[in-house]
Amino acid sequence: MDHTPPHPALAIDVGGTKVEAALVDSLGALVPGTRHRAPTGQGATSGELAAAVTAVVTRTLADLPAESELAGVGIGCAGPINLPDGAVSPLNLSVWRDFGLRNLVQALVPETTVRLRMDGLCITLAEHWVGAGRGYDNVMGMVVSTGVGGGLILDGNTVSGPTGNAGHVGHIEVGGFDDPCVCGGTGCLEAIASGPKTVAWARRQGWTGETGEHLSEAYAAGDAIAMRAVQRSGRALGQAIAAATTLLDLDIVAIGGGFSQVTPDLFRFAREAIALRTQLPYATRVQVVPSALSGDGPLIGAAALIHRASLVP
Amino acid sequence: MDHTPPHPALAIDVGGTKVEAALVDSLGALVPGTRHRAPTGQGATSGELAAAVTAVVTRTLADLPAESELAGVGIGCAGPINLPDGAVSPLNLSVWRDFGLRNLVQALVPETTVRLRMDGLCITLAEHWVGAGRGYDNVMGMVVSTGVGGGLILDGNTVSGPTGNAGHVGHIEVGGFDDPCVCGGTGCLEAIASGPKTVAWARRQGWTGETGEHLSEAYAAGDAIAMRAVQRSGRALGQAIAAATTLLDLDIVAIGGGFSQVTPDLFRFAREAIALRTQLPYATRVQVVPSALSGDGPLIGAAALIHRASLVP
Numbered sequence: 327m328d329h330t331p332p333h334p335a336l337a338i339d340v341g342g343t344k345v346e347a348a349l350v351d352s353l354g355a356l357v358p359g360t361r362h363r364a365p366t367g368q369g370a371t372s373g374e375l376a377a378a379v380t381a382v383v384t385r386t387l388a389d390l391p392a393e394s395e396l397a398g399v400g401i402g403c404a405g406p407i408n409l410p411d412g413a414v415s416p417l418n419l420s421v422w423r424d425f426g427l428r429n430l431v432q433a434l435v436p437e438t439t440v441r442l443r444m445d446g447l448c449i450t451l452a453e454h455w456v457g458a459g460r461g462y463d464n465v466m467g468m469v470v471s472t473g474v475g476g477g478l479i480l481d482g483n484t485v486s487g488p489t490g491n492a493g494h495v496g497h498i499e500v501g502g503f504d505d506p507c508v509c510g511g512t513g514c515l516e517a518i519a520s521g522p523k524t525v526a527w528a529r530r531q532g533w534t535g536e537t538g539e540h541l542s543e544a545y546a547a548g549d550a551i552a553m554r555a556v557q558r559s560g561r562a563l564g565q566a567i568a569a570a571t572t573l574l575d576l577d578i579v580a581i582g583g584g585f586s587q588v589t590p591d592l593f594r595f596a597r598e599a600i601a602l603r604t605q606l607p608y609a610t611r612v613q614v615v616p617s618a619l620s621g622d623g624p625l626i627g628a629a630a631l632i633h634r635a636s637l638v639p
Numbered sequence: 640m641d642h643t644p645p646h647p648a649l650a651i652d653v654g655g656t657k658v659e660a661a662l663v664d665s666l667g668a669l670v671p672g673t674r675h676r677a678p679t680g681q682g683a684t685s686g687e688l689a690a691a692v693t694a695v696v697t698r699t700l701a702d703l704p705a706e707s708e709l710a711g712v713g714i715g716c717a718g719p720i721n722l723p724d725g726a727v728s729p730l731n732l733s734v735w736r737d738f739g740l741r742n743l744v745q746a747l748v749p750e751t752t753v754r755l756r757m758d759g760l761c762i763t764l765a766e767h768w769v770g771a772g773r774g775y776d777n778v779m780g781m782v783v784s785t786g787v788g789g790g791l792i793l794d795g796n797t798v799s800g801p802t803g804n805a806g807h808v809g810h811i812e813v814g815g816f817d818d819p820c821v822c823g824g825t826g827c828l829e830a831i832a833s834g835p836k837t838v839a840w841a842r843r844q845g846w847t848g849e850t851g852e853h854l855s856e857a858y859a860a861g862d863a864i865a866m867r868a869v870q871r872s873g874r875a876l877g878q879a880i881a882a883a884t885t886l887l888d889l890d891i892v893a894i895g896g897g898f899s900q901v902t903p904d905l906f907r908f909a910r911e912a913i914a915l916r917t918q919l920p921y922a923t924r925v926q927v928v929p930s931a932l933s934g935d936g937p938l939i940g941a942a943a944l945i946h947r948a949s950l951v952p
Contacts (some may be wrong), residue, residue, distance in 0.1 A: 331911060355682060356851060399745040406919065406920075438889060463801060464800060464801055478886075478887075480793065480798050480805070481796070481798060481800070481801075481952055482952075483794070483796070485793050485794060485798075485887070486888075487777060487793070487794070487888025487889075487919040487921070488776060488777055488794075488888060489888055490888070490892060491888045491919075491921040492793070492886070492887050493886070494885055494886065494888075494919075495886055496885075497881075497882070497885035497886075497917055497919065497922070498882045498885065498886060499812065499813065499814040499878055499881065499882050499916065500812065500814065501812040501813065501814050501815070501816070501817070501825070501826040502817075502826075503814070504814070504815075508918045509885075509919050509922075510915075510916075510917050510918035510919075511881070511915070511916045511917045512918075513814040513815075532742065555686070556823070565812055568810075568812065568824070569810070569811045569812050569882060570886060572807055572809075572810035572811065573791075573805070573806070573807065573808055573810075573811060573821075573883060573886075574791075574798070574800060574805050575799075575800025575801060575802055575803070575805040575807075576800075577801060577805045602823075602824070603812065603823075603824045604810055604822045604823050604824045604827075605823035606719065606804075606807075606810065606821055606822050606823075607719075608719060608800070608802040608804040609810070609822075639794055639795075
């Protein structure tokens with residue numbers, strides 16, 4: 327009996343701009359040369375999206391070494407999802423509404439376990455496994471990018487929620503803000519602190535840059551509006567984290583996503599906001615740190631649905 | 640004829656005004672004649688509080704039928720608590736700070752399992768067992784009274800948090816409010832919607848009543864300020880619930896506590912606020928209902944720490 331069986335998981339990550347797949351070993355590392363990608367994006371039809379998924383999965387399956395069996399297939403997908411049905415309705419893929427993604431993949435690997443979760447949960451599993459959340463039982467993973475998403479591990483187990491949408495931290499209400507949100511509310515974290523929303527706020531104050539990268543450069547150069555914009559988003563992040571941790575008694579919050587790298591000061595502003603929000607010792611103890619994942623994080627997290635299945639009830 | 644199942648739990652509930660204990664059978668019913676109570680309150684020394692706990696426990700133990708064994712002892716206590724140490728620091732019992740309540744009780748029953756959790760978690764276990772949360776795997780219990788507390792059952796398991804303070808819903812930030820909170824923040828749910836805070840707000844508007852009961856009567860009589868006060872607190876409740884359920888994907892929120900009974904309209908205002916906060920289908924589906932527990936709820940919940948131990952990792 328082999329004590330470290332070479333049974334990789336096939337990991338799939340479906341997002342607004344691309345679908346990726348790769349083999350991931352049981353230690354959380356991508357198997358070299360097995361990563362494949364196809365574009366998704368707003369122009370594609372539902373059939374074209376399905377074909378893109380099928381293509382990357384088929385190519386990755388072909389990379390499975392002859393002596394290996396698949397441990398299973400894990401899929402991370404942008405939300406919202408419908409967990410009982412294995413269906414997805416990614417906000418940024420408008421032609422997919424309650425699309426049966428799990429069944430599409432299952433048909434490609436009929437004999438293999440296929441598990442689907444929201445991408446924010448997968449990221450959190452990856453942080454917990456090989457990233458900034460290692461060694462902690464109470465972790466909130468966050469992605470601050472074109473939107474704000476996340477996932478939860480509480481008392482050592484992932485929290486999926488009955489519909490699969492638990493951990494969606496972007497719609498916590500943040501006091502003192504009234505930015506309108508696509509969800510129908512106002513003052514939601516995502517409506518304030520995502521990359522595009524932070525850029526849009528800065529532009530409304532007269533700043534003339536256009537992207538998160540521009541904002542990052544302007545912040546570094548000391549531009550006054552860019553500094554206020556980043557400070558504002560960092561404050562909103564901190565306030566939302568304070569609400570989450572007073573409710574959940576978290577150990578650590580690991581934040582990734584492109585806009586989380588706008589400046590390291592974003593984390594300082596978030597921590598300062600938490601300190602202002604509450605003095606409850608169990609809440610102020612929360613650590614707020616950058617993600618320690620590489621660009622492989624979403625795939626590692628999808629593979630964790632298989633390799634770390636005991637954490638995903 | 641005695642139909643009591645043979646192995647009751649001894650349940651203890653420690654709050655700001657009294658400590659109670661009783662035997663509770665494995666179906667979640669108090670064993671008649673075994674409920675005992677002693678006052679706590681601000682005047683007491685730490686030693687007097689400990690003596691009160693010892694007294695009610697000793698009297699309840701004496702009620703154990705000769706043919707019965709104790710299944711265990713469950714303690715619910717006002718928070719915050721320190722779960723690893725079994726210690727408590729109830730906000731309303733200022734002489735107890737990190738007081739070793741679990742050890743005090745354990746010394747009275749050296750051979751018996753003793754478990755301690757925050758009272759909000761116990762209430763939630765009771766709702767899930769015999770109350771409004773029966774049949775649901777994702778439940779937030781809330782107590783709206785002199786403070787606002789609560790507890791969480793997610794994916795069928797209680798969430799205690801590493802320090803034992805998870806479920807403390809009173810410090811979620813509510814947009815559009817800036818009421819100062821004892822926790823150091825502003826706009827916390829508890830600072831707005833507790834009974835005393837709602838009364839205080841009404842009085843600042845010129846209302847002359849003094850208690851939650853007066854406010855209830857004034858609301859029923861159509862007093863304009865009382866109506867605005869209740870509406871305001873109901874709205875805050877709804878906004879906080881919306882934040883919690885977008886994050887946690889809850890099925891149902893069961894609200895008890897004296898002030899939750901100020902008027903049934905409180906629930907309508909809360910539901911209306913949720914509908915305004917978000918249109919995300921997984922969030923708007925949450926049910927917000929009154930507690931279905933009797934006054935035995937806190938003791939039943941403490942007993943659930945023993946009788947329903949599999950839900951309390």
